[in-house]
Amino acid sequence: MRRPGLQSLVLHAALVSTALISLMPLGWMAAAAFMQPGEANALPPHLLPRDPTLQNFVTLFTRLDMARAFLNSAVITVLATVLSVFINAMAGYAxxxxxxxxxxxxxxxxxxxxxxxxxxGMLPLFLLLRELGLVNTYAGVLVPYMASIFGIFLVRQYALGVSDDLLDAARVDGAGEFRIFAVIVLPVIRPILATLAAFTFLSAWNDFMWPLIVLSDGHMATLPVALASLVGEHVQDTELMMAGSMITILPALVVFLIFQRFFVRGITAGSVKG
Amino acid sequence: MSSPLTKRSPLEKRQLRAALWFLAPALLLLLVFFFLPVIAGLLLGLTDFDIYAIGSPGNARFVGLENYARLLTNDVFWRSLGNTLFFVALGGPLSVAVSLGAAMLVDAKLTRLRPLFRTIYFAPVVTTLVSVAIIWRYLYHPRYGLLNHILGLVGLGPIDWLGDPHWAMPAIVLVAVWKNFGYNMLIFVAGLQAVPAELYEAAAIDGASGLQRFRHITLPGLAPTFLFVGVTTMIGYFQVFAEPYVMTQGGPLGSTRSVVLFMYEEGFRWWRIGTASATAVVLLLITLAGALLQFRLQKDRT
Structure with a gap:
């Protein structure tokens, strides 16, 4: 290689500018969320709040019922993750x-x-849930998250690698199939269950169209649905909307940073075997 | 070995029974809440199911292909299909190109802090689409938006990004590319690492330039990855919904209404379930065509 110094400089300039483009919208959101009313529309634009305030978050949680939306999102996402991991793990193993x-x-x-x-299937599913009285309920929104073909696929591909000798030895020892699954299989396939959990968590937390359809009552809305309706009335309140966006994005980012390793595995597994 | 005609051994019977119990929850849920609704959707597309039928489904009548015939003469549907094709045709290749570029940057031999850059590029993928659409709505603001401010610094603009029918769809494409490129980047990185290093070494000995190595080693080595990434990206982009719903409500002048947004409006705003279901079937056919194309091309390669 000639002139590795210059090459490295150009390479890292490109890397850093791409990183800035990736982070800029999120950084501006985080800054504007702490700005005083109207400051986000200053000219020239402020990149940092001059006089940081928590007022936007207080308004969201006290006056605008975002606390309820946050709770709805949390309950639905946690239930979806737990149920989907168990249901798809059993099916994938079988x-x-x-x-x-x-x-x-x-x-x-x-x-x-x-x-x-x-x-x-969304329209008929909505009509079916309507007949069952499950519109505007947690159960109704959860129903399509619980079993997923992708989840079964992920677990099956991983469980194929579980040693048959291990399972047969347990059978010889007189263990039942459920016991074998719970005591031997689950601990061995834990990495792929973490992958599945991370995927389900993020897709349930971020989902928009299905909760928009099935949770039309304002009290049942998840964060994305509540945010989309809030922007209709408060489009002028840039700082407030950025605070709302931030509390919606932050949990997803934190979960991603913790489970990153498992997440990457799921994406590449899906592409190689897909 | 037991032939199918002999009685099953106790172990086989036991495993069959266990399999039934293990599969029952997932398969029942998928059957009732996925497969049956999909079949019902195909059938509803052949009826005039509307708001009067919701209370008493007996009011719906079988109308054959009338919904499809009406779609073919519906300007709004054609416009939505055209908008979606534009989104796919511009956003698909652009996304794939940006993903490949980012993957090559991250995978380059000289790159330091590789995991950090990879994480940063991937961060937009996990963010909530609705929030992202709202953030960009403000970034695109013609007067106060950061984007026009930056353009102004270099003497360009201002552009009325979301208010001008010519710019609105490209603006939405830009958001989609920004949000999604990290996903395919990961797949490309895996693909790049699968290209044998000896090929590059041999080419370097032969005195091949960087561009030559890219054209004759990297690109052919990535062909299967390209196929997978290209088709899955296009299939995903055909389902674009939240960005126009939040950023433009399909406007200005219907220039960003997508097929799925059209379906949503027909079904859940006007309760024309028949037309909406027919639209969903059109989406299904387009997706199946894409999957078939991928399958064919993959077969040709092997």
Whole structure:
């Protein structure tokens, strides 16, 4: 290589500018969230709040019912994550390790349905939940999050690597199938369960269209839905909207930073085996 | 080995019973809340199900392909389809190109602090789309927005990003590229690392330039990754909804109304369930065509 110094300089300039572009909108959001009313519309723009205030967050949580939206989002996301991990782990393990006639054909059929966009079933699903009285309930919004073909797929691919000898040894020792699953299999497949949990958490927390449809009552709204309706009335209140955006984005970012390793695994696994 | 005709062994029976119990929750949920609604959606597209049928479904009548015929003569539908195709045709290649560029930066041999840059580039992917759309709405503000301010510093603009029918869709494409490029970047990084290092060493000995190495080693080595990334990105982009819903409500002058936004409005604003279901089927057909294309191309390669 000639002139590695110059090469490295150009490379890192490109790396840093791309990083700035990635962070700029989020940085501006975080700054504006702490600005006094009207300051975000100053000319020339302020990049940092001159006189930082928490008032925007106080208004959101006291006057505008964002506390309820935060609670709704938290309850729905946590329930979705826990339920989806258990339900998909059991099914994925069965597809990998419990033989029965037609198993692999059934799995291939199921996997081919991965291409069907969720929107195709949304209207009938809404009508069905309406008949069942589940519109505007946590159960109603949770229903399509609980079992996912992608989740079953992830767990199955990983569980294929569990040693049969280990399972057979447990059977010889007289352990039942449920006990084998709970005591031997679950600890071994824990990494992929963390991947699945991270994926489910982020997609349930960030989801918009389905909660928008099924949670039309303002008290049941999740954060994204509440935020989208708030921007209709408070579009002039830039600082307030940025505070609202921030409390919506922050939990997702924190979960991502903690589970990053597992998240990356899920994305590359999906692409290689997909 | 037991043939299918002999009785199952106790172990086989036990595993069959266990499999049933393990699969039952997931398969029942998928059947009732996914597969049946999808089939019902295909059927509803053949009816005139509307607001009067919601109270008493008996009011809905079978109308054959009438909904599809009406879609074909509906200007708003065609406009939405055109907008969506524009979004896919501009945003798809742009996203893939930016992702590849970022992947090559992150994967370069000289790069320091690789995990830090990777994390930063990926951060927008995990952010909430609705919040992102709101943030960019303000960044795009014609008077106070940061973007026009920056353009002003170099003597450009101001651009009425979301108010001008010519700029609104490109502005939404820009948001989508910003938010999504980190995802495909990770897949490209995995692809780049799978290209054998010996090829590069051999090319360096032969005196190949950086551009030559990129064209003759990197690009061919990434072909399967390109295929996967390209098709999944396009399929995902056909479903664009939240950005126009939050940023423009489909405007100005319907220039950002997407197919899914059109479906949402037909179904949940006007309760024309029949038309909305037919639109969903059109989306399904486009997606299936994309998946088929990927399948074909993959087969040709092997």
């Amino acid at each position: 597809f990998a390790k419990l033989p029965f006639p037609g198993r692999d054909r059934l799995f291939r059929r199921l996997a081919s349905a991965l291409v069907v966009p969720a929107q195709v």
